[in-house]
Amino acid sequence: MEFNLADLFEGVAARVPDRTALACGDDRRTYAELDARATRLARHLAAAGVRPGDRVAQYLYNGPHYVEALLAALKIRAVPVNVNYRYVSGELRSLLADADPAALVHDAVFDARVAGAASAAPSLRCTVRVPDGYEEALAAAPDGPPLPARSGDDLYIIYTGGTTGMPKGVMWRQEDLFFAGHGGGDPGGEPAASPGQAVDRAAATEGVVMLPAAPLMHGAAQLAAFITFWAGGTLVLVPSFDAAEVLRAVERERVLTMNIVGDAMAAPLAEEIERGAYDLSSLLVVSSTGAILSGSVRERLERALPGRTVMDNYGSTETGLVAWGVAGSVPETGLRYRFEDDRITVLGAGLRPVAPGSGEVGTVARAGRVPLGYFNDPDKTAAVFVEVDGVRHTLTGDMATVEADGTVVLHGRGSVCVNTGGEKVYPEEVEAVLKGAPGVGDAVVVGVPDPRYGERVAAVVAAPDGAPPPAPEHLDAHVRARLAGYKAPRLYRIVPRVQRSPSGKADYRWARAAAAEGRGPAPFQPRKDAPP
Known part of the structure; x- marks a missing residue:
């Protein structure tokens, strides 16, 4: 064997x-x-x-x-x-x-x-x-x-x-x-x-x-x-995936641990628990991986499942399971992880480890047992699976900094980062804040072309099923009260439903098309004297 x-x-x-x-x-x-x-x-x-x-x-x-x-x-x-x-x-x-x-x-x-x-x-x-x-x-x-x-x-x-x-x-x-x-x-x-x-x-x-x-x-x-x-x-x-069917299965089979993928599953599960009557006494752990679990949705799930452990795991198909979030880690204030395994690191310029407390942004990397590469794609393989000091690493594309105590703070995917006038905006952070706004069921944030700033931040937003669409002015006020002005979306597109993959991951390519095509009502434009 x-x-x-x-x-x-x-x-x-x-x-x-x-x-x-x-x-x-x-x-x-x-x-x-x-x-x-x-x-x-x-x-x-x-x-x-x-x-x-x-x-x-x-x-x-x-x-x-x-x-x-x-x-x-x-x-x-x-x-x-x-x-x-x-x-x-x-x-x-x-x-x-x-x-x-x-x-x-x-x-x-x-x-x-x-x-x-x-x-x-x-x-x-x-x-x-x-x-x-x-x-x-x-x-x-x-x-x-x-x-x-x-x-x-x-x-x-x-x-x-x-x-x-x-x-x-x-x-x-x-x-x-x-x-x-x-x-x-x-x-x-x-x-x-x-x-x-x-x-x-x-x-x-x-x-x-x-x-x-x-x-x-x-x-x-x-x-x-x-x-x-x-x-x-x-x-x-x-x-x-159907929230009611999942909960019936938990009840029927006395499930101990449930694995979900971010808000796309956590939110409907919390809603179904709130309005249904299920015996979930066997359930001890809900573990999320593969997509962002925002603080507002996590809190709602924890209220619906008092006394249970809700875990926010970090990993990907290219790395496997990497780490668990530290207490209080939410995207609204920065996703924080402590990587006990020294094979997980953050690599900055020249693929050198970033210094703790330096503020340098690098990409999370895993060494050791990593994939051989991408099937039939030598170019992407060469870009993602690299050798550093004779050791193979996977470059995840997740941008992060390392605090003085060694805690790693994730900012988001570099591939979807919005560069607006030289400022970097990580969509996951803005999405997490938007999902906590009244009247928002789901949101995806993308960059769209802008003649002055190169890109501007745009949000594609859906209300909960059956609810009226949120007003862009109210969304703008909600975001600006919680994030720097340059991170606030410059336009909103209200759609009936945000498109995601079956696994719950955001479809940023679709979201860019939705924003560019002008779906929904006319975009809200902040006043001209608003800070960029």
Whole structure:
């Protein structure tokens, strides 16, 4: 056995075969059942010509089939590829052309999209249609020799959409992903010293029930799923995010830990708890990662869940889990993290560590166990994965300063930073303040061209469902009372709903188009004598 994800899962399944591994509505799988079904699918894929190193794409909603397809690919040393289930044919074609999978497992509801996009993947030779074709594939899968010996060097690809461009396939060695993304089998604790120790820990641990509210096609949910398995726990899924359905699942399955993605999930969950009657007594921890959790929304969730721990984690597909926020850390006053691991640093000019207390802005970087790069993209790989003093680092693109006591203060993504007259404005900070304004349900802040300042700050804002749109003058007053004048949006576009990815990340490309196209009422322009 190696630090290979299929090896480790099979080891856990052998030790706790009758323990419930997965629950999704009425569908349940023990570890033995999940392992056996994944093995049958693996044999079907191998018989169809899928070889080690080939990609196997999952174009699926959440459910047991997703997890089985993921494990099946790993069992035959193929590489799983996550596909955004909101993609239409054109977007699907683009991703399939990049990933060029040998096999595609897809929900039947996507038949038409698959038919229109499959020709973009010249290597595609096997499609499995869920549910009917899937069950037929398992029933007809041949018996055969033992599955191939595996390695910690086997690849795992997670496509990440980010906020500004087309998805990129992040390539991890599985051993590196186990330690960087799965916490070495014990997030926040001592990493496993051997594969056998990881399996022993899983067998000895009981009672962990985890629900990732994000879709499994999002990297954070996949990491949460494996972390659950390395605790010998039960993974609870809902087909797609719906606040009421998530809370019913927490109540029904006695969920201990729930993973969410920022405000886009926290706000509707808080609202549903406030108006519903749910038994959430089992829930102890709500953990957010992958998107900003603003202070106002966090406070609302904490009021709805008194006595629970709401954690704001920091990490990305390119780094894995990196850190937890310090007490009182909110974007309105600066997101603060303490990185106990010395492999996490902030690199400034010349890729040298910034001096604590200097005020120098640098980019957060991770050394050591980092991805190999982006699939089929050597240019982006060279820009993001760099060598510093002979050690490979991931440059996250998150801009930060280091305080005198070593606390790291995050300012936001450099790629979406607005440069207005030489002043840097980080959208996340302004978004967090806007979300605390009366009458605001969601907000995204972007830069739009300005003939004088190069860029001006613009906000795309939506009211809560059913509420009247907020007045731009009131929003401007709210922001200026809390932030420097140059950070205040110069125009507002009021829209029915802010567009986000299924994982809850802001779609800044859409927001720029929304602002530029003049959606909503005429923009509010502050008085001419207002400070820039």
